[in-house]
Structure formats: structure tokens, C-alpha cells
Amino acid sequence: MLKNMPNKVFWATGACLTATVLIGCGTDFTSGNDNTGGGDKPTDPMIVFDGNLNSNWEYYDCCGGGSIVTTSDSMKGNVLKFSIIDGETTVGLEAGSVVDHSEIESEGTIDFSMKIERMPTESDDYKWSFTLRSLGDEQVMISIEQSDMDATGVWYDFSFPLSELANEGLNTSTIDRISMTPSWGKGTGAVYYMTDIIFTDGSGSSEPGDEDDHALLTISDESNGWSVYTSSENGRAFFEDSGDLGYANAVKYEISGAENAGMIAQGIEYFDGSEHVDEGVLSFDLKVLTEAVDPESLWEMKVRSNADSAEEVVYVNLIDMSKDQAEPVVGEWVNYTFNLSDLGDEGVDLSAIDRVAIYPTYGKGDGAVYYVANVSFYAEGAFVHDPIDPDPAPELVHKITDGDDANIFAIDGNSYYWSEETVRFLLTGTGAQAVFKIPDAPLDVSAINNEGVLTFDLRLRVDSTALSDPSDWVIRFDPTSGWEDAVVLSLLDSDEGSLPVRDEWVSYTIDLSKFESAGLDLSDLSRFYVYPVAGEAAGINYDISYVHFYDSKVLINNN
Known part of the structure; x- marks a missing residue:
């Protein structure tokens, strides 16, 4: 009888045993152009397919009713x-010359991973069968109950001890065929993937957790206590196909508007x-439907730990810290994977993660529509960042907002600091102005x-x-x-080129060269103003x- 071992799924001939099913991640599929797997072909007899097909093995279709290609999976890499197409066929892999694994029969295993994209479409009365054949049509067929592989988009791991297969009649010295198919005549319409088809000597299966490279947590609905949200009532977040x-x-x-x-x-x-x-990762897939305006x-991405602890919120640019550093593409799925160690280094308490947010820059994301799928934490998958030569981070040269009420005032109005770097102006006169006095004037920013x-x-x-x-x-x-020597620009001269909107924060950026071109001496700044044009200030309140x-x-992000 076949038996369970750590983090693997085992089945006995004709009967399904209790199994540990570990959930994987749905991924992007792109059909390959060849039928051999491409790349460097392994020659190690222990490896049948590890992303490339062993040079001793080839695709097998007994009756011409199937199709086998190499394609790409963003979690597993190259897969089969x-x-x-026609249920009366068997597809798999066949060896050009027999493979002798009799020396590892006592402790060895045959392992592989499998994911179903589509179940058979013309019959519900089927089972999946794994078959290992030896020369002379000595073969062992292991039936797997449909109920134990009833999910699509999920990676299942299998491992079968060679000793038990030998007890069932397999000659481990002349192995020449491997297949995994639905029941004969009942598999029409099925589409599935296999990878990491490897014979092992058994030395890698020792303690539970040794090979736990599967999802520790996958957020695929709200049944596990994780809810989806937008930070205001204007936007929407919901699960859908x-x-x-x-x-x-x-x-x-x-x-909609400013929200995460x-x-x-x-x-x-x-x-x-x-x-x-050390080895864990956070991974998800993003598909942008409509870019922000x-x-x-x-x-x-924002990752938070310990609920409302402001010290344990980390903002991450999707591209800079992710594995592939790929730009989002409208209409395409893109995978993003992050090392847990990197998030920990940034300040996240990895023992108490309670929020993962993925969104366009706060205040600049209005109009964005997108999907996020397969949000999962994995025990393994950590990567080494490629060395990059990033642009130097912008340097803060000077703050005008300094928290000192003595340095602000309103002509025909009131002003006060209501937080450390936020000033509130309440204008009453039609020609009112809001003024920041620059301490220790003149301020010299001519060097930039x-x-x-x-x-x-x-x-x-x-x-x-x-x-x-x-x-x-x-x-x-x-x-x-x-x-008398003041230089004036309009808010429309900013990079944003827009005017303020009631009850919404807008971030403005203005090139200093624009002030200089208008005649301002950047080495001699004394006061700074932002106010409505003359005659339109009365009754205007702003922060x-x-x-x-x-x-x-x-790019400023204070949210």
C-alpha cells in the first residue's frame, strides 16, 4: 500500500488515501512553439522534465487524439x-531507451506536479490515472478519485515510492513510459499541465516542512477572514470571475478619487x-483594465502589520522591489513576487501582517480599473535582486512649512497650523492673500x-x-x-495643470526653472504665497x- 509522507500527495492502486493538498497559484499561459521543451536538455536519468525535457524522453500520444506542447507558467517556469481532443487516447512521455532505477527502488520515488486548467467536458464519470510502464507492457496504473482533484488553477504535488510500484508489478530496471490522463474515452476537453517530473533517491524527504514551497495563505475569496476594500465609499472592490x-x-x-x-x-x-x-515570498498577479487618468x-503596494501601527506600514513601488521588475500592461496579466525578507527590512512585522494593498499612487489613481488575483504567501521562492544602478533619490533641500504660526499670516483672513506641516487659511476679503514668511531670508535655492x-x-x-x-x-x-519685484505663476503652470477641487487633496509640482525664466532670483527668496486670483478669494477656505x-x-505620497 502506498503511504503518505511529508508535504506530498500519495495514492494507492485503485483507492484514494487521505492526502494533504497544497494550493498553488494560477498563472499566465503562453503556448510554446516546439514539442521538445527547448533550452538545454537534461541528460541526468533522474530528471524527466524540469522545465526542459530530458534528451532520452519524447512526447507520447498513443492514438493521435491529444496535443502536447511546452508552455510558460509564471510560478513554475516551463511546463508541459x-x-x-479525443477521449480515446493516452498522452504522456516515452523513453527512447529504457531507464534503470532498480538501485534506488527501496527508497526512491517518482515525483511530479500537476495543475488542471479544464476538466473533461463530455463526461462527469471519470478518474485521473497515473501510469508508469516498464518494458514488455508491465505497467502500474494508479487511479485518483475525481473528488481529490476537483479544483482548476491549483498545483497538486504527487510522489509515489518506487518500492510500492514494484510491489504492484513494475520492473524498475526497464522504465520507459509515464502518463497522467483521465479515464479512457472520457477525457475529451481536458487541459492540464505537468512539471518537475523527477525520480529521487528518497534522501530529500525527511522532516515535515522540508519541501514546503506551497502557499501558506492564498486569498481567493473572503471565506478565510480577509476582506477586500477601497479606502473611501467612492470606489468599489469585489470578487468576480x-x-x-x-x-x-x-x-x-x-x-474613484483619492483612495487606496x-x-x-x-x-x-x-x-x-x-x-x-529567509526563503518566503508574497506573490500576486495584476491585470490593468483601465489606467488612471x-x-x-x-x-x-502597501503592506501593514499590527493593525493601526503607523510605524509598520511599508510602501513599495511594484517595479523596484519585485522579482521581474515588470511594468503593468493594460489587458495583460503580470506577476509580482516580493521577498518577505525585503519587506521585513523595510519595517514590516512579518509575524502580524494584516493588510496588503495594491493601487495607483494615492491621489493620482482616479479612473483606474484592475484585477488582482492569486494573492499568496509562499514558504519558498526567495530570489536575489539583480544589481541595478538606480537614479539617485531626490533630496529634500528645504521646507517652507515648518509648523511655526509666526511665519504664516493671511491678508484679509485667518491662518493657523492644524498639524505639523499643514496650514489652514480662511479668507474673508475678495483680495485676500495667504503668506508664508521664510525664516532667515534670503533663502538660496539657485544651486538646483x-x-x-x-x-x-x-x-x-x-x-x-x-x-x-x-x-x-x-x-x-x-x-x-x-x-514690487514679485514673480507670479498660475497653478495651471504646474505639472498637474489643474485647479483645486473641493474636499480633495491635489499634489502640485512646479519646475524652479519656470520661476527663473519669469525673472525670479532663486538666491533671494523672502516670502511664498498661494491664493485665489484677485477678486475671487472671499469665502475660500483651504489647506x-x-x-x-x-x-x-x-512623487509625493503622504498617504
Whole structure:
């Protein structure tokens, strides 16, 4: 009788034993162009297929009713794809010369991984059968109950001891055929994948967990206590069938306004990946349906631990830290994989992860629609980052928002700091102005005149009493010589080229070279202003945050 061993699935001839089924990840499938697996072909007799087909083995289709190709899987790499077109056929692999594994018969195994894309379509009365044949038609067929492989898009691992197969009649010294097929005559329509078809000497199967490279947690619906969300009521997040094979149960996000979106653990213990810090990974697949309206929006991931601990929230650019560093592509699935160790280094408590959010830059994601699927934590899969020569990070040169009420005032209005770097202006007169005095003037930023930028966030408050919003806003600097030599630009001169919207934060970036071209001496800055154009200020209330100078372009994200 075949028996269970750690982290493997074993079945006996004609009867299914209790099995540990480990869930894998649906992935992108691209048909190969050859029928041999391509690449360097292994010659080790222990390896049948490890992404490339052993030079001693070839595709086998007994009756011409099937199709076998090599294709790509973003989790497993190269895999074999089997399609049953006519149910009266058997497909598999056949050796050119027999393989002798009698020396490892006592402890050895035959292992492989399998994933079903589509079940047989013309019959529900079938079983899957694994067959290993030896020369002279001595073969052992192991039947697997349908109920034990009833999920599509899931990787199942199998391992069969050679000693038990020999007891059933296999001659382990003359092995020449391997197949895995639905019941004869009942398999029409089935599509499935196999990989890592390997004979082992048994030395790798010792303690439970030694080969646990499968999902520790997969978020495929809300049954495991993880819920999907958007951070405001404007957007939507919900599970639906994406219509793509391997991504059936995806989360669809629709972003409206300034919000983040993701998955959160509610009412359950947080995910603990601390035992897998060295080798573990977080992986998911992203398909962008509609890009955000703002072309400067970037895709980000936020990982949080210990609920509301502000110190344990990490923002990650999807491209910079992921394995393949791939850009999202509209209409295509792209896989992103991150080392748990990298997230830990950034400050995440890996023993208490409670949120994973994937979204375009906060405040710049309006209009984005996308799917996220196969969000999983794995015990193995860690990778080494390719060496890169990144652009130097923008350097913060100076802050104008310094938290000191003595350095701000409103002409015809009121002003005060209501948080460390956020000023609230309440304007009453039609010609009111909001003023920042720069301490220790003059401020000299001339050294960054070519690449430097001014950035700030602005929100037109919903409690403004003006009947209409301003038609334009002024950005102004005064030199030490006074207001007569002031230089004025419009908010429309910013990279964003837009005006504030009530109750929404907007981040603005303006090239310092624009001020210089307008006549401003960047070495002699005394005061900074942002206010509505003359005659339109009365009743306008607004907040300004993070008024900063940087030495190069920077994307601000304070959410």
C-alpha cells in the first residue's frame, strides 16, 4: 500500500488515501512553439522534465487524439501542457531507451506536479490515472478519485515510492513510459499541465516542512477572514470571475478619487510569516483594465502589520522591489513576487501582517480599473535582486512649512497650523492673500535651478462659503527687495495643470526653472504665497501641506 509522507500527495492502486493538498497559484499561459521543451536538455536519468525535457524522453500520444506542447507558467517556469481532443487516447512521455532505477527502488520515488486548467467536458464519470510502464507492457496504473482533484488553477504535488510500484508489478530496471490522463474515452476537453517530473533517491524527504514551497495563505475569496476594500465609499472592490483561465476568482478594483485599495484581515489572527523570513515570498498577479487618468500615477503596494501601527506600514513601488521588475500592461496579466525578507527590512512585522494593498499612487489613481488575483504567501521562492544602478533619490533641500504660526499670516483672513506641516487659511476679503514668511531670508535655492522643483499639497475645503470656486490660483515668490519685484505663476503652470477641487487633496509640482525664466532670483527668496486670483478669494477656505524644495522631480505620497 502506498503511504503518505511529508508535504506530498500519495495514492494507492485503485483507492484514494487521505492526502494533504497544497494550493498553488494560477498563472499566465503562453503556448510554446516546439514539442521538445527547448533550452538545454537534461541528460541526468533522474530528471524527466524540469522545465526542459530530458534528451532520452519524447512526447507520447498513443492514438493521435491529444496535443502536447511546452508552455510558460509564471510560478513554475516551463511546463508541459496536455490537451485531450479525443477521449480515446493516452498522452504522456516515452523513453527512447529504457531507464534503470532498480538501485534506488527501496527508497526512491517518482515525483511530479500537476495543475488542471479544464476538466473533461463530455463526461462527469471519470478518474485521473497515473501510469508508469516498464518494458514488455508491465505497467502500474494508479487511479485518483475525481473528488481529490476537483479544483482548476491549483498545483497538486504527487510522489509515489518506487518500492510500492514494484510491489504492484513494475520492473524498475526497464522504465520507459509515464502518463497522467483521465479515464479512457472520457477525457475529451481536458487541459492540464505537468512539471518537475523527477525520480529521487528518497534522501530529500525527511522532516515535515522540508519541501514546503506551497502557499501558506492564498486569498481567493473572503471565506478565510480577509476582506477586500477601497479606502473611501467612492470606489468599489469585489470578487468576480475575470474570464481568464487561471485567474477565475479575482478581485476587481474601481478607483474613484483619492483612495487606496487592497485586502485586510478582519476578526482573525494576522498572517505570520516570521518562520519563513529567509526563503518566503508574497506573490500576486495584476491585470490593468483601465489606467488612471493621471499619467504620472505609479503602481504601489502597501503592506501593514499590527493593525493601526503607523510605524509598520511599508510602501513599495511594484517595479523596484519585485522579482521581474515588470511594468503593468493594460489587458495583460503580470506577476509580482516580493521577498518577505525585503519587506521585513523595510519595517514590516512579518509575524502580524494584516493588510496588503495594491493601487495607483494615492491621489493620482482616479479612473483606474484592475484585477488582482492569486494573492499568496509562499514558504519558498526567495530570489536575489539583480544589481541595478538606480537614479539617485531626490533630496529634500528645504521646507517652507515648518509648523511655526509666526511665519504664516493671511491678508484679509485667518491662518493657523492644524498639524505639523499643514496650514489652514480662511479668507474673508475678495483680495485676500495667504503668506508664508521664510525664516532667515534670503533663502538660496539657485544651486538646483535646472532640475529642482517646488512641491506642495493643496485641498480646497468643502466648508468654503464662496458661491463658486476660483477661476485661477496664484503661486508667488517675493524677493527681499519687496512685493514690487514679485514673480507670479498660475497653478495651471504646474505639472498637474489643474485647479483645486473641493474636499480633495491635489499634489502640485512646479519646475524652479519656470520661476527663473519669469525673472525670479532663486538666491533671494523672502516670502511664498498661494491664493485665489484677485477678486475671487472671499469665502475660500483651504489647506496647504508639505511645501518643499527638492533637487529633482519627486512623487509625493503622504498617504
